[in-house]
Amino acid sequence: MDLVLRSGEVHLLDGPRPAAVCVRDGRIVEVVDRSATVDARQDLDLDVALLPGLVDTHVHVNEPGRTHWEGFASATTAAAAGGVTTIVDMPLNSLPPSVTVEALEVKRAAAAGQCVVDVGFWGGAIPGNLGDLVPLHEAGVFGFKCFLSPSGVPEFPPLDAAGLDAVFAELSTVDALLIVHAEDGAALTDPAGPTYPEFLAARPEAAERAAIDAVISGARRHSARAHILHLSAASALPRLAGTRVTAETCPHYLTLAAEKIPDGATEFKCCPPIRDDANRDRLWRGLADGVIDCVVSDHSPSPPSAKQGGFDTAWGGVSSLQLGLPVVWTEARHRGHALADVVRWMASGPAALAGLTAKGRIAPGADADLVAFAPDEEFTVGHLHHRHPLTPYAGARLRGVVHRTWLRGREVDGEPTGKLLRRDVP
Numbered sequence: 001m002d003l004v005l006r007s008g009e010v011h012l013l014d015g016p017r018p019a020a021v022c023v024r025d026g027r028i029v030e031v032v033d034r035s036a037t038v039d040a041r042q043d044l045d046l047d048v049a050l051l052p053g054l055v056d057t058h059v060h061v062n063e064p065g066r067t068h069w070e071g072f073a074s075a076t077t078a079a080a081a082g083g084v085t086t087i088v089d090m091p092l093n094s095l096p097p098s099v100t101v102e103a104l105e106v107k108r109a110a111a112a113g114q115c116v117v118d119v120g121f122w123g124g125a126i127p128g129n130l131g132d133l134v135p136l137h138e139a140g141v142f143g144f145k146c147f148l149s150p151s152g153v154p155e156f157p158p159l160d161a162a163g164l165d166a167v168f169a170e171l172s173t174v175d176a177l178l179i180v181h182a183e184d185g186a187a188l189t190d191p192a193g194p195t196y197p198e199f200l201a202a203r204p205e206a207a208e209r210a211a212i213d214a215v216i217s218g219a220r221r222h223s224a225r226a227h228i229l230h231l232s233a234a235s236a237l238p239r240l241a242g243t244r245v246t247a248e249t250c251p252h253y254l255t256l257a258a259e260k261i262p263d264g265a266t267e268f269k270c271c272p273p274i275r276d277d278a279n280r281d282r283l284w285r286g287l288a289d290g291v292i293d294c295v296v297s298d299h300s301p302s303p304p305s306a307k308q309g310g311f312d313t314a315w316g317g318v319s320s321l322q323l324g325l326p327v328v329w330t331e332a333r334h335r336g337h338a339l340a341d342v343v344r345w346m347a348s349g350p351a352a353l354a355g356l357t358a359k360g361r362i363a364p365g366a367d368a369d370l371v372a373f374a375p376d377e378e379f380t381v382g383h384l385h386h387r388h389p390l391t392p393y394a395g396a397r398l399r400g401v402v403h404r405t406w407l408r409g410r411e412v413d414g415e416p417t418g419k420l421l422r423r424d425v426p
């Protein structure tokens, strides 16, 4: 073996137990007893838990084009420091947006040689690019993102009802996944003023419910695969229960509450918005019930200048890639959830969503993406590797410290050894 990692708490698919994880050529070869004798070049017995590297399928890297917002080098360094060994990059906010094969290749060229963790790419579905979807699928994107309300950038417009139907029809021909920013533009209004309550009132839960209804019925009509991005409105959960449509939520919806957002603190602005505390409790219930499948960051940073002004005009996006694991674990633990639940929501769940069969699990045949994690250690949020330090979690006291991270059996040390991933072709 090249490497053996031993721990009293190895998080396997059926839960944690003492074990030794044996790695050769970047892959997990077998999982044996913690005390087993193994011939290996490097053999470490950890005094902390060993988790599969997390998979974050919702990251806006913004390079090329808005690299001064976030770039591949800074984003993937932050990811590794946070125990995330695979990210899947969103098709918008970078320029050009990933809505043609040509644009995808521009992005892949920009990312090449810079990535500290593995990086995959979503394609985009916008008005007018129906003919680009199957070629993008064949070029290896993991699925397609669309909006049903303005995205915040002019080069990535939303689909109307007929456009959504046409995209479902097209994607169903190749069984590709559609991931949807589910707010219905017709149910949104312009905020009446700059305060948080005015911003929240302009983006009601009804907008999410209406969009989710459209996605559920479109997916059903075309026997298509669909996923709801960054669910905030817990009142939509009963609609999703029992359907094939999957859903994610984000650390900020699970840990922050509208009532506690300070005046003018636009680092808390995102779309859909962070809602009240009672809503937050119901999102946790949706996770516990399995209606919400995964927790991903929606890391969408911007320069501090874009966050100036009120909640009506500031850029909407929360920066959190490096902090997702301790943020979610701190609150999950407080609510009586096990670390194994967090691993399911943040590693195996997102890997399954993207069809990343070699990621998000500690099992023979999987990539040796591993994280030494001290669940009981505490820290105060200080230096972050994100391009910009602005985050709603600044100064927060959190539980759970990432000690070391391995990518395909090699300890992450800042070298850009990350691979650019393509969708697994069966």
Ligand SMILES: [Zn+2]
Pocket (backbone or CB within 6 Å): 058, 060, 090, 298, 300
């Ligand atoms: Zn997003």
